[in-house]
Amino acid sequence: MEQRKESTIINVRDLNLFYGEKQALFGVDLAIQKKEVTALIGPSGCGKSTFLRTLNRMNDLIDGVKITGDIVIDHENIYKSNDVIKLRTKVGMVFQKPNLFPMSIYDNVAYGPRMQGIKNKRELNIIVEDSLRSAAIWDEVKDRLKTSALGLSGGQQQRVCIARAIAMKPDIILMDEPTSALDPISTLKIEELITNMKENYTIVIVTHNMQQAARISDKTAFFLNGEVVEYDDTDNIFSIPQDQRTEDYVTGRFG
Numbered sequence: 001m002e003q004r005k006e007s008t009i010i011n012v013r014d015l016n017l018f019y020g021e022k023q024a025l026f027g028v029d030l031a032i033q034k035k036e037v038t039a040l041i042g043p044s045g046c047g048k049s050t051f052l053r054t055l056n057r058m059n060d061l062i063d064g065v066k067i068t069g070d071i072v073i074d075h076e077n078i079y080k081s082n083d084v085i086k087l088r089t090k091v092g093m094v095f096q097k098p099n100l101f102p103m104s105i106y107d108n109v110a111y112g113p114r115m116q117g118i119k120n121k122r123e124l125n126i127i128v129e130d131s132l133r134s135a136a137i138w139d140e141v142k143d144r145l146k147t148s149a150l151g152l153s154g155g156q157q158q159r160v161c162i163a164r165a166i167a168m169k170p171d172i173i174l175m176d177e178p179t180s181a182l183d184p185i186s187t188l189k190i191e192e193l194i195t196n197m198k199e200n201y202t203i204v205i206v207t208h209n210m211q212q213a214a215r216i217s218d219k220t221a222f223f224l225n226g227e228v229v230e231y232d233d234t235d236n237i238f239s240i241p242q243d244q245r246t247e248d249y250v251t252g253r254f255g
């Protein structure tokens with residue numbers, strides 16, 4: 001098999017995060033590789049979502065949050081730049097529950113590009129179609145683009161959320177437990193989609209589902225009490241973990 005050349009797209013160094021007095025992340029160092037899927041695993045409350053949100057500065061919206069350390073994305077220190085809009089264009093996000101706007105499928109996907117100033121109808125049509133195709137939902141919705149997105153099933157809505165993220169032409173897509181609210185068939189569809197998406201995107205995904213991490217990710221980071229205990233190729237994390245705490249977690253002994 002052809003050896004994939006690794007190249008770091010997100011470099012996190014000595015990252016600490018405080019919610020007021022309470023420290024939630026402790027000295028996190030992580031180098032996330034381009035066009036790979038990186039899974040963040042660990043027991044509830046260990047800081048996975050907090051960490052994910054630091055990557056596109058979503059924590060900035062929370063009062064009393066203090067962050068130290070560096071996150072460099074594509075050679076730019078994101079906490080030293082003030083262009084959060086540019087950052088969130090480059091680093092898109094998909095949440096646990098589908099959060100489509102109460103408008104048509106078309107308008108949901110076209111929303112971001114329109115906000116960026118694209119008005120040309122033909123251009124928007126192409127972006128909407130390409131994004132829905134890339135999110136593996138085009139065939140299911142192509143005849144009902146002008147109907148409400150909220151009339152779709154949960155699994156379909158989540159794929160439209162992914163299309164909405166893709167429409168912004170990001171490099172990186174963050175996913176916070178994107179399948180936890182979905183049935184097993186919809187979950188498999190999203191997993192297959194994520195696997196295909198890494199040809200074009202870097203994906204960082206929080207998951208509680210160990211099998212999911214093992215199935216879809218290239219690298220896995222195991223978080224515990226706000227620290228990264230172990231970060232390695234997913235195969236290693238699940239077959240020959242170096243730290244006893246990782247082994248206990250992946251074999252289901254706690255969490």
Ligand SMILES: Nc1ncnc2c1ncn2[C@@H]1O[C@H](COP(=O)(O)OP(=O)(O)OP(=O)(O)O)[C@@H](O)[C@H]1O
Pocket residue numbers: 019022024042043044045046047048049050051062
């Ligand atoms: N807005 C907030 N204000 C104060 N503390 C918070 C806030 N959000 C999270 N925390 C705390 O930070 C710690 C890490 O939470 P976080 O949600 O990042 O963990 P998690 O690993 O994603 O958990 P889960 O798997 O349950 O979603 C927890 O102790 C949590 O209570």
